[in-house]
Amino acid sequence: MDRTVKKPLTRRLIQLYSALLYNAHLKGFTEGKIYTGNIKSVCVPGLNCYSCPGAIAACPLGSLQNAVSASADRPAFYIVGILLLFALLLGRVVCGFLCPFGLIQELLHKIPTKKLKKSKLTRKLSYTKYAILAVFVFLIPAYFAFRRLPLPGFCKYICPAGTLEGAVLLMLHPNNGDLRAMAGSLFVWKFAVLIAMLVACVFIFRAFCRFVCPLGALYGLMSRLALIGVKVDKGNCTDCGACVRVCGMDIASVGDHECVHCGDCIDICPTKAITFSAGKIVLRGSAIKERGHLNEKQ
Amino acid sequence: MRKKNLIFALLIIVSVGFIVLGIVNGGALDVLAKAVRICSECIGIG
Known part of the structure; x- marks a missing residue:
């Protein structure tokens, strides 16, 4: 029997360490509360919900939508500057190395089943994320910004990372019965999106990254200029x-x-x-x- | 290649400038204010 232990990839270790670093507020998991320190004014480069009990910093995509929602009052310089800097230095290296949701997707894809191979169709579908970026991250929040109704479209209707890291982890805690009581049809929808994405990732390599993720789309726009x-x-x-x-x-x-x-x-x-x-x-x-x-x- | 490096350097300056402007105009505090409260939209209740 072959007892050799396969050495983990350096990339896998970096993915794991970054996921742990993004969510280093371990007390949050035991108390069912989120971190409220000042470091949360800084964004991490990858998709990581700031309502995850462990999150020590802000989600760049959530922050961008909220900045667009508030753009009628205040130009979104801060988050645009941060995203531009991440895109220029790292580009989609963030997706490959520094995104906890990317790590989850890759681990799910290791479940031994038949896999859907990439094709011309998947190549065409990969452009869906640019439409999602335009509509849910910019147009919907901008439209409601002028009606003074903050509406982060992607967070609210799609983001499976928010549902998994924020909703599920918070609602599972016994102290958060009030949150569970507030969950209605919107939560059911978001939970269905999460399950669909997780199942899709078992059969399709990085299904969320390839077809849905607006943050990857945003970084992809600058990929020609990225340093690393x-x-x-x-x-x-x-x-x-x-x-x-x-x-x-x-x-x-x-x-x-x-x-x-x-x-x-x-x-x-x-x-x-x-x-x-x-x-x-x-x-x-x-x-x-x-x-x-x-x-x-x- | 030189043109690409020049564009890269200019964009780095722009991005740092935007971050500084954002800190001055209160954008960083907006991020903090949102991040330290449970995001009802993110968790599907708002």
């Missing part, structure tokens, strides 16, 4: 397509707006043309540097 991520050395690339085939996301090329920079393609590349880099500093991979500088493929 996988880069392709055009000089060494033979366009064999092995990287695109091995990727679980709906990428057209490595490093595009759908790429979460997990780095699974690095070891697959027959010419070692792919590296994980921060600017010119190669963090992983072995590009043959004599043949030129590293360039992004796109």
Whole structure:
């Protein structure tokens, strides 16, 4: 019997540590209360509900919707600046390494079942998240902002991370009977969305990231400029397509707006043309540097 | 490549500038005010 223990991926450990760091207020889980310290004026880069009992910082997507909701009174400089900075430095590396909900999805996908492979249809469906970003994160909150009714559309009607990390974890606590009593048809809807997403993730790799997540969409818009991520050395690339085939996301090329920079393609590349880099500093991979500088493929 | 670096540097400056402006105009306090209360929308009761 093979008793060798598989070493966890560095990426998996980073995902786990970041999830723990985002939710380091462990007392919140035992008391059924959320953290109320001043650090909560800072946003984490990944999707993590600020109503999770463990959350020590704010959710960038929730904060963005609330800033749009308040935009009639106050321009949303703060959250736009934070999101822009995250997008420029990390881009969708956030999705691959620093998102607790991404980690949950990847773990669910490890359940051994038949998997739905990516196709032209899933590639088309991956654009749904941009529509969700426009409608639920910007248009709905902006429309109601001018009626003085704050309405964070994505949080309220869709966000499964909020339902899982916020609602379920808070409502399960015996001290929060009042919250359970307030749960009505909206909660039933959100819980159904959560279950549908979790089940989908068992069969479809990162279903929420690929088709729904507006935060990933937002970071994806800046993916060409992001400092850190996988880069392709055009000089060494033979366009064999092995990287695109091995990727679980709906990428057209490595490093595009759908790429979460997990780095699974690095070891697959027959010419070692792919590296994980921060600017010119190669963090992983072995590009043959004599043949030129590293360039992004796109 | 130089053009890309220039755009990157400009956007970094813009983002830091926005964060500073946001702290000055009270945007950071708005984030804090929302984050320290249970978000009724997030948990599906509001």
